[in-house]
Amino acid sequence: MNLIKLLDSICPDTENKEQEDRFYSRREAFRQFGDLSKKLALAAVPLSILNSIPTVAKASTESLIDVLNYALTLEHLEYRYYQTGLDSGVIMSDERPIFQKIRDHELAHVNFLTEVIANVLNGTPVSEPSFDFTAGGNFMPFDDYPTFLALAQAFEDTGVRAYKGQAANVMESDVVLTAALSIHSVEARHASMVRRLRTKKGMDTVKGWITGNDIGTLPAAAAGIYAGEENISHAGVNVVNLTGIDQEAVSEGWDEPLTMEQTLGIAGLFLSTSN
Amino acid sequence: MKNELIKPQGLVQKTDRRNFLKMGAFSAAGAGLLLMGCDDDEDMMPPMSGKVSLGSGDVGILNYAYALEQLEAAFYAEVMMGGYFANASAEEKIVLGDLEKHERAHREFFKVALGSNAIADLEVDFSAIDFSNRTSVLGAAKTFEDLGVAAYNGAGQYLESADLLLVAGKIVSVEARHAAAIRDLINPNSVDFAGDDLIDANGLERTLNFEQVLTAASAYVKTEIDFSQLPS
Structure with missing residues (x-):
């Protein structure tokens, strides 16, 4: 991705601030629109529909x-x-x-x-x-x-x-x-x-990769950097129980935020x- | 556009959203809006037999990830049984052994997370890889790991669920850690771990779209993968 492409794609050739806002809020809008948008997609979208999209973008x-x-x-x-x-x-x-x-x-x-x-x-x-x-x-x-x-x-x-x-x-x-x-x-x-x-x-x-919350030979002050990395459950699934793979390896397989x-x-x- | 099966048709040129925006048929703001919701409009065809369809929406993206994790897990399982691994250095055995476990864990996780929506097991074809040969094995590992990173990076924008985006984010950085390690095994202490072949002048790693990824993967997968319902 180069910057020109980025600029080009993030700043659509909109006529006003509101349209730009809608561009940014598209994802949110789709959560609310659901299937309606798919039907609308077949025809040109009337401005009134665009106006009904919540403006969250500023x-x-x-x-x-x-x-x-x-x-x-x-x-x-x-x-x-x-x-x-x-x-x-x-x-x-x-x-x-x-x-x-x-x-x-x-x-x-x-x-x-x-x-x-x-x-x-x-x-x-x-x-x-x-x-x-x-x-x-x-x-x-x-x-x-x-x-x-x-x-x-x-x-x-x-x-x-x-x-x-x-x-x-x-x-x-x-x-x-x-x-x-x-x-x-x-x-x-x-x-x-x-x-x-x-x-x-x-x-x-x-x-x-990070094993458990192991800081290795880093100074003790580094503990906060690895706290939580020992997690082995994702989306409600305990992957150790699921797979029988050892806890260390499972913790390594997912990085934490x-x-x-x-x-x-x-x-x-x-x-x-x-x- | 239907039937975007990877095999036997190979590459099918898709008009991406960027190009669509340039076509100027609608205002750009409207165009992005239109395309985002279009993905299910072409789903009237009954599913074809003998192939897997990834499905649509977030399920489709998860199946896409599941397909790639299946491929990686199957590859490392094969590596474990091969002549190269049997005689590999202690360091390389640790790295490849870890990768086998991580990818198997990823695969099993996606399978259970997808539940009844999970695609069937893919049939793989590793005949192009010589599992007794270090260069061949590490070269394939590099391909798979780099591909996985680019795939996750490219697909993240299509996930609607923030929770699933986080799960994907937790996995992609581990794939990147793998990729860097494999590259360092191939060319030790060089700058290949984050080489200019992948990272651009803005310091951004490449992304690949569904078609690019599945076309690359199709060299190792016999099962036909229909990704035509994925978001675009």
């Missing part, structure tokens, strides 16, 4: 902006973390390309979300906060490579959970949802790579007090 555009600004804050954090890491020289030279690639993706996410918020949704993108990656002097990620990798894992796994937690909040816009999903899976790829890299280097025993509040609690540790 509020939902604002809510999309809020969600994307939240995502943008996390992307700022990740981008600045990797850029600072690359500048610091803490990363082993053989592994720099991995973190350059991840940095490139996070920067692309920053730019993409900024663009969507500002020029598609006509909102105000949050500017980059000041970060304190030592979390008040507790970590030295830019002096110590194992710490750098540990925090990278923490940020990536948090990012995956954070995006997942917002899927339902953007689902009313197909385009925003699809973009968010397309970022979400990239974060998951990063997470898998960093986790496995740490284990290959003998720093941990974690796998690419974090709420905005939970995520900001984690990210807040790394915000500078000067903000």
Whole structure:
């Protein structure tokens, strides 16, 4: 998906704000319309029908902006973390390309979300906060490579959970949802790579996927990042009972969401007090 | 457009909603509205025998996911019995053993979640894969995992239920974790785990539509899959 396509598809050639609102609220409208819409679809839709669709979109555009600004804050954090890491020289030279690639993706996410918020949704993108990656002097990620990798894992796994937690909040816009999903899976790829890299280097025993709520050798402060990942029931189905597969493997097979509040609690540790 | 069976007809060009919007027959706002509700209009044909139909609406999307999970689970079950796995490194045995369990769990979950709406078991055809050969097995695993991610990413927008969207979201990130790990087994410590073949300049992973995914999958599935009732 490129940005032009996105702009093109999210901003229909509407004549007025109301039509645009309807575009965003289409999904909601269909919940209410049900079968009627299918019959109407065969004929040109009279304007009176369009007018009868509830206008929920102004509020939902604002809510999309809020969600994307939240995502943008996390992307700022990740981008600045990797850029600072690359500048610091803490990363082993053989592994720099991995973190350059991840940095490139996070920067692309920053730019993409900024663009969507500002020029598609006509909102105000949050500017980059000041970060304190030592979390008040507790970590030295830019002096110590194992710490750098540990925090990278923490940020990536948090990012995956954070995006997942917002899927339902953007689902009313197909385009925003699809973009968010397309970022979400990239974060998951990063997470898998960093986790496995740490284990290959003998720093941990974690796998690419999250086993139970295991924090491995991450500092105890990371517990909140993995809390709830031990879940083995989905849509009311206990998958261990269903399949007889061990609890560890079943927990690995599903990633869990974090709420905005939970995520900001984690990210807040790394915000500078000067903000 | 009916009978969009993957086999034997192969690719059937579908007009997607984007193109429809460009046609300008209606105002764009109206066009999106129209198409969204159209998916059941063509359901008058009786179901054809010897094939599976994914169905429509959220059930159709879940069956789509179930079909892919069936394919992945069947693949890893075969991997477990093959010559490559028997002699694989300890690390690769852990990875592939985990993937077998995860995909089997996904498959069984969808089957029970769909209940009586679940499609029948698909007949798979892995004759193109040499299960004694590492390159062949890992190459196929990469194909399946990358395909799964792109499929879930592309299908999410068609789910109407927020709960089901969350369930799909819980699974797709695990598929992405798998894909990155398999890619790293193939080309260790490289940037392939999130390669430019999949991730665009905006940092967004590719999405594939139903037809693209099922066409790719059809190389490994004998059962004909009718996806014509899926939302579009």
